[in-house]
Amino acid sequence: MRVAVELSRDSRPTTHDSLAFQPVEILMSATRVRFAPSPTGYLHVGGARTALFNWLYAKHVGGTFVLRIEDTDKERSTDAHTQVILDGMTWLGITWDEGPFFQGEYGPRHRADAEALLAAGKAYKDYHTAAELDAARAKASAAGGAFRFTRALMPMPAEEITRREAAGDPFVIRFAMPDEEIAWDDAVHGHISWQGRDLDDFIILRSDGSAIYNLAVVSDDIAMKITHVIRGDDHISNTPKQIALYRALGAELPIFAHLPMILGADGKKLSKRHGATAVGDYQDMGIMPAAMRNFLALMGWSPGGDEEIVPEAEMIARFTLEAVQKKASVFDTTKLEWMNGQYLSQLSAEELLAPVERQLGILGVDAGTRDLLPIIDALKARARTVTHLAEQVASRLDRSRLVRDDKGNALVTKMGERFAQSLRLSYPALEAVSAAEWNAEKVDAVLRAVGEANTLKLGDVMQPIRVALTGGTVSEPVNDLLAVVGRDESLARIDLAIKA
RNA sequence: GGCCCCAUCGUCUAUCGGUUAGGACGCGACCCUUUCAAGGUCGAGAGACGGGUUCGAUUCCCGUUGGGGCUACCA
Numbered sequence: 001m002r003v004a005v006e007l008s009r010d011s012r013p014t015t016h017d018s019l020a021f022q023p024v025e026i027l028m029s030a031t032r033v034r035f036a037p038s039p040t041g042y043l044h045v046g047g048a049r050t051a052l053f054n055w056l057y058a059k060h061v062g063g064t065f066v067l068r069i070e071d072t073d074k075e076r077s078t079d080a081h082t083q084v085i086l087d088g089m090t091w092l093g094i095t096w097d098e099g100p101f102f103q104g105e106y107g108p109r110h111r112a113d114a115e116a117l118l119a120a121g122k123a124y125k126d127y128h129t130a131a132e133l134d135a136a137r138a139k140a141s142a143a144g145g146a147f148r149f150t151r152a153l154m155p156m157p158a159e160e161i162t163r164r165e166a167a168g169d170p171f172v173i174r175f176a177m178p179d180e181e182i183a184w185d186d187a188v189h190g191h192i193s194w195q196g197r198d199l200d201d202f203i204i205l206r207s208d209g210s211a212i213y214n215l216a217v218v219s220d221d222i223a224m225k226i227t228h229v230i231r232g233d234d235h236i237s238n239t240p241k242q243i244a245l246y247r248a249l250g251a252e253l254p255i256f257a258h259l260p261m262i263l264g265a266d267g268k269k270l271s272k273r274h275g276a277t278a279v280g281d282y283q284d285m286g287i288m289p290a291a292m293r294n295f296l297a298l299m300g301w302s303p304g305g306d307e308e309i310v311p312e313a314e315m316i317a318r319f320t321l322e323a324v325q326k327k328a329s330v331f332d333t334t335k336l337e338w339m340n341g342q343y344l345s346q347l348s349a350e351e352l353l354a355p356v357e358r359q360l361g362i363l364g365v366d367a368g369t370r371d372l373l374p375i376i377d378a379l380k381a382r383a384r385t386v387t388h389l390a391e392q393v394a395s396r397l398d399r400s401r402l403v404r405d406d407k408g409n410a411l412v413t414k415m416g417e418r419f420a421q422s423l424r425l426s427y428p429a430l431e432a433v434s435a436a437e438w439n440a441e442k443v444d445a446v447l448r449a450v451g452e453a454n455t456l457k458l459g460d461v462m463q464p465i466r467v468a469l470t471g472g473t474v475s476e477p478v479n480d481l482l483a484v485v486g487r488d489e490s491l492a493r494i495d496l497a498i499k500a
Numbered sequence: 501g502g503c504c505c506c507a508u509c510g511u512c513u514a515u516c517g518g519u520u521a522g523g524a525c526g527c528g529a530c531c532c533u534u535u536c537a538a539g540g541u542c543g544a545g546a547g548a549c550g551g552g553u554u555c556g557a558u559u560c561c562c563g564u565u566g567g568g569g570c571u572a573c574c575a
Contacts, residue, residue: 076575145502146503192505198504236570238570298524331511
């Protein structure tokens with residue numbers, strides 16, 4: 001029983017006996033992971049990958065995947081962004097078991113945790129103003145040193161504290177960082193160690209009484225019984241602070257797993273200037289969700305073998321945190337498109353119909369009553385994106401969608417006079433075929449006869465027609481193409497190409 | 501600056517001390533199609549550097565270099 005075996009390895013130390021008699025369901029429900037995006041922007045591919053890994057892990061161990069929207073930054077969070085994130089996950093097929101919960105609703109608990117820490121002497125009120133802090137920071141950096149805030153490093157005279165308190169001045173609550181080693185065994189990085197003395201007495205509660213990120217996260221993760229915190233490794237430096245908070249709050253530590261970053265083609269952190277970074281961009285580009293999932297899964301994780309196309313069930317069965325790469329990876333759009341092409345080839349025309357129709361709608365093409373299935377079937381093996389596929393379908397349906405591409409132009413240039421000459425030979429032969437007998441087989445025979453009669457290589461007969469009908473040099477076999485476009489329209493397009 | 505993380509072909513990766521360092525994308529060639537793709541075959545292409553440990557290091561340790569992250573009353 002594979003699941004049970006995996007679970008026993010993933011669960012906390014426990015005796016063999018208790019494990020043996022533990023009902024599987026109880027073990028299965030123990031693991032709880034969460035994806036916690038902040039709705040301050042679209043769902044970018046890095047976030048999507050984090051969500052995917054959480055989801056894969058939850059599925060693999062039979063745990064629960066919780067979605068929590070971290071909207072505590074009131075300035076930048078919007079409902080629209082939340083919706084875009086939810087839509088992005090839905091499109092990708094990443095479903096959550098609980099939520100979405102909104103962190104903004106847990107203010108009272110955050111405050112209670114901060115006050116408990118205050119009462120226990122593990123946190124304290126600080127009356128320094130933002131201006132005073134800025135000045136201290138500026139002074140430290142001017143001296144070439146690092147700014148760090150602790151009571152000892154930036155003491156405030158007792159009288160001053162009393163005075164400000166009496167005056168009702170605003171204050172923040174800071175966590176009293178203990179000077180001790182803070183280490184954890186990261187599920188992907190292994191042992192990581194920090195020293196409390198290198199950390200600040202960081203703020204946990206703002207002067208307006210709202211929690212700062214590190215407190216909010218820890219408070220929520222404890223309350224939601226999160227057992228595995230799987231997130232980007234840009235959070236590694238937050239982890240020691242959060243561990244200190246867990247300890248101060250007397251809570252059991254979750255397992256931390258820090259995923260490597262996804263970089264742009266230039267090796268820099270992925271940002272808007274790298275072009276498409278939102279999952280919505282890839283949807284618009286005509287990437288299929290399954291292909292996107294597959295590609296993202298292979299960014300930082302490997303099933304261990306040589307497989308590239310990994311079915312979802314296989315992915316879930318084989319996913320482990322131990323197999324996650326430590327190194328950041330570069331997002332390669334070309335490989336994504338190749339992979340998408342693989343999925344396009346494997347999917348049936350029926351499965352592709354809806355996505356293609358959606359793209360046709362975006363292109364403003366009305367297919368009318370035409371049966372698109374044969375056209376899609378002929379083209380899907382050649383296309384890399386649904387958008388490209390839809391454009392190809394459109395150009396077959398509507399002459400105004402015909403665009404002469406670079407390769408098409410190159411062929412015309414290369415053939416010179418022979419281009420139009422070849423078309424002039426094919427035209428009357430095709431014109432002689434009646435609408436009733438116009439089909440792929442008939443047209444093929446006719447064109448082969450044209451080639452033989454004029455001692456032309458078949459390529460020199462076919463390619464000009466391909467360019468005349470599609471504008472490019474890549475398409476389904478030319479006879480099929482002629483059948484799809486139809487007799488009159490084909491002849492018209494050939495005529496146009498001759499005259500051009 | 502300080503602290504932390506990382507390092508195999510251009511890119512994604514396999515290897516868990518002993519391999520002609522494997523696969524995939526991309527690139528090139530060829531085959532197949534008396535038409536384009538797709539597909540197939542082949543080819544070029546990597547262990548950053550320097551020290552250790554070891555009979556033996558891509559693999560373990562240290563350093564250097566190079567990347568990256570954090571260093572907010574953002575998340």
